[in-house]
Amino acid sequence: MHWLKILTPLIAGAALAAAAPWAAAQNRGDDTLLEMQQAFRKGDKSRLTALLPTVRGHPLEPWAAYWELRARLDQAQSDQVNAFLQRFAGTYQEDRLRNDWLLLLGQRRDWDQFADLHPYYRMGDDREVRCYALAIDQIKGTAAEDAGAEVLSNWYALRDLDDGCSNAAAEMLAARKIKPLDVWRKARLAAEANRLRMARKAVEIVAPDALAQLREALDSPTKYLTGRATARGKERQELVVLALVRMAMSDAGAAAGLLDSKWGVHLSAEERNWLWGLIGKQAALSLSPDALAYFGNVGRDTDLNDDMLAWKVRAALRAGQWKLVGRSIDAMSARARQDSTWVYWKARSLTAGRASEEDRAAARQLYERIAGTTGFYEQLALEELGARVTPAPAPAPLTDAEKAAARANPGLNRALYAIALGLRSEGVREWNYTTNLHQQGGMSERELLAAADLACERQVWDRCINTSERTRDVIDVAQRFPMPYQATVVQRARGIGLDPAYVYGLIRQESRFIMDARSGVGASGLMQVMPATARWTARKIGLTGFTPQQINDRDTNITIGTAYLKLALDDFDGSMPLAAAAYNAGPGRPRNWRNGPVLDAAIWAENVPFNETRDYVKKVLANTVNYAAILTGQPQSLKSRLGLVGPRDAREPEPNKDLP
Missing domain, CATH: 1.10.530.10 (Lysozyme)
Structure with missing residues (x-):
């Protein structure tokens, strides 16, 4: 098989090679690993348990052990989980199972075990786990002042119904660290994305008495809005907003008509602005010339989220309204304004028409902030400064010691082995985990280049490119832009x-x-x-x-x-x-x-x-x-x-x- 040609030097580099009888047993183990992956996907717990002893000592045993325990995690005891974590300490599989166990502990509201385990969680990228941790801080009275804002950021980013951030939002609402409007906005975002269970969960948190009428507002918005619904009181107003959100997603013009002719006077300024922003966004998505007219009904841009403002900018760009482009970007969050897309268009807006010397200088500073060779707007900014794209100078060659360290890295070796065996998803996740340690002070930029070099050598081009792209100060163009074939x-x-x-x-x-x-x-x-x-x-x-x-x-x-x-x-x-x-x-x-x-x-x-x-x-x-x-x-x-x-x-x- 072709992958065996790859694995021979790979295993040798990781000190995994041995005598011929061991190699034959390993090949049989490879087949078992593939069978276990299929059993895991099917949820066949008994088959996983039966096969696990046959892959003891295999280079990918951590994956086999993870699948076996993960499949029965809801029945597992703490000592079994702890034994796994100790045996496979330092591996991706250890932290992956810790992530899974933390989610289960959060669902069980086992806050003591969660709090004991959470400090050892290295990945730190699961929003739901983070929300559980913030909820515990709130329960203990140790939550930071910005804990509510962090919960909202994580909650808004989740597209599916979750327990962790929903629970944390309820805790923060009760503690007045977030406002009812924040929760209603989550319901609006969910309704916009057609995540109706998520919308119902948000309403359950902020206004459980409104659930009886919520179904009609979400499921039959036209009937709800043209019937006897009234907009007295905050809860009823928000139900009207949710119904209009649902209508706008299928017929922005009809929603605009009802908002303008019937409902606008019954809603708050914030509610009207949000709806006009959403209707404007929907019109902009269809490239309609009506988009700016809808956005024109917004009385305060800060009532819109960054996504709405992005589409307001795009509609203004199509119409050549450069002042509106600049004002809309200014209304975005500080984080959004740092994106190279909006840095570039803000700079362009400053120099459109008769620009003052002060505006030209400000635009130049913005271009200089993002100018580079790798990205679309970075390249355009570079050209605005009078330069062109040329390949960055090659970095100093990797030393034998740097290459040897990459070849000896257990996580990289397991990842390449898994990819070569056909377990691409597993291999990619382990590779990313191993190289992501750079963000935690682990891999240096030179070590990332060495890891990318190893992937290039094995012709695993996606890991070569993606790993090399993580360096900022040292750029290896040959790695980032390889030319196979x-x-x-x-x-x-x-x-x-x-x-x-x-x-x-x-x-x-x-x-x-x-x-x-x-x-x-x-x-x-x-x-x-x-x-x-x-x-x-x-x-x-x-x-x-x-x-x-x-x-x-x-x-x-x-x-x-x-x-x-x-x-x-x-x-x-x-x-x-x-x-x-x-x-x-x-x-x-x-x-x-x-x-x-x-x-x-x-x-x-x-x-x-x-x-x-x-x-x-x-x-x-x-x-x-x-x-x-x-x-x-x-x-x-x-x-x-x-x-x-x-x-x-x-x-x-x-x-x-x-x-x-």
Whole structure:
């Protein structure tokens, strides 16, 4: 098997290699590990318990032991959990089980055990666990002044119903460390996201007597709003708000009409502003010219959340209202204003029109704050300062000792072993855990480069790239922008008139060069080609005898993927942003998204309604610029690849309407 070629040096580097009889037993253990993973996914506790003794001493035994205990954790005793934590101390699996056990202790309200165990929890990234810890602090009377705000931040970020943050919110509300409005806002966010159980839970915390009427407001908002509902009292007003939120998600215009003609006068200023902000956001998501008119009904921007304000900025960008762009960014939270997206557009707003010297100086300071080579807005800021993208100088070569330390790291070795064995999800989680110790004062930047080098050496390109990207002061461009299969990619791209840098930029975003990558919707391979798209493209380019199984062949995948990308690029008049959007979301959507005013392509890209596609387009273009700089050795411009985006010229040939 191919993975055995990878594992031989891997195990040797970790001092795991041994005699041939042991290796044969290990191979049998590999099969058992795969069987145990399947048993864990099926919840087969008895099979896991039966198989566990057969993998004693296997390099991935920590995973086997974790699966076995995790499957029966709700019946486990504390001494069994503690024995596991002691035996596998320092591993990812130890902290993963600690995370799971803390959640269970929180659900049981076993605050004493939770408090004893929580200080040893290293990952610290589970919002629900953090909420339990804050609730305990509140119960003990030791909560910090900002504990309520931290609970809200975690609670608002959770998209599914939880116990930890809901419980903590109830504690903070009772202690008056958060306000009833904070809880109602959680209900609004849940209703907007169609998380109705979560909305009901929030209302149960703040106004349990309102639950009887909540169902109709959420399930039949039109009936509720056009019936005999009145808006007397805070609870009834908030039910009206929730019903209007639900209506706005399916028909923003109808919600606007009812808010304007009937309900607005019965609601508070904050409630009206929130609703107009949501309606404006929904209109902006559909690229409607009515969006700014809806936002214009907002009397105070600080009543809106950052997501609403982001869409207000985007609508203002489409309309060329630069002063409104700047004011809306100023109304965002301090954290949001630090995002390079809004730093860049704030700077642009300062220099639009007749800018004063003071505004130009302020804009320059903002550009200097984010200018760089790796990200979309970082590159644009760099160009605003008169520079172009060039590869960063290579860091000092890794020493033999640095490389040896990475090869000897048990967590990295287990992760690579798991990935090679086919346990990619498990391997990626363990790799990330091991390298994330950098954030806790563990791995230095040089150690991260050594870990990335190990992943590159094993051709685990996604871990190579993602690990190298975590360094800030030392940048290794070869790690961040690798070029596997260079001869095939470059030859194929140039042969059909594509920029090889564009192809590499897209592959890096699509699959991180993982040949067996699979998406949730069925796309496969380096260029993440869908089966139906592959069949259509094969017919289009005359690739005879093609079968869907060939998508997983590297060269065929590149042939099909580049051909489709070229067809999409031609279909969109050579626009790289539009073609990238078509590759990600299908061609029909960007054909609609391009209608409207002629826009700077950066403004158009920022207004793409799908979060995934918006992020995708920006990353593909930023990747392309970096690859072009590497391939050509010349400074590169992002702006030159963006251009303008607007409606199709009616004089041009009709688009290829059967392009899938």
